[in-house]
Amino acid sequence: MDAIDEHNGHDLLAGLEENVARLVEQLTECRKENELLKAEVSSLQNILRSFKLPGTEGPSAEVQGGAGDGLSYAGMLQIKQKLVLVLQKIERELRGEKAGF
Known part of the structure; x- marks a missing residue:
């Protein structure tokens, strides 16, 4: 009976090792994806920070040039808010996932 218990113990251990290896692989993939998402968020934040609304900065020629694009000040403000x-x-979703680990 000891041989059966020992065999079952080895099978159980092998199954656990496989599960741990799979979990480590999934965690590694999630970390890579998380880094890519962080880089994308950072890029979007930089774009948003550099986005200038007409009339907020710069000479009046810039404001007139922006109006020729077909977007009103209110429309551009709405886009920026969105x-x-x-x-x-x-960011909330990324923080929520981070708290889950």
């Missing part, structure tokens, strides 16, 4: 909301949502 971008901010999207970035905030992404």
Whole structure:
């Protein structure tokens, strides 16, 4: 009976080792994906920070040039606000996932 218990113990240990190896692999993939997402969020934040609304800075010629694009000041402000909301949502999701680990 000891041989059966020993065999079952080895099978159980082998199964656990396989599960741990799979979990480590999944964790590694999640970390890589997380780094890519962080880089994307950072890039989007930089783009958003550099986004200048007409009339907020610069000479009046810039403001007139921006109006020729077909977007009003209110439209551009709305776009910027939506971008901010999207970035905030992404950051909340990333923080939520980080808290889960």
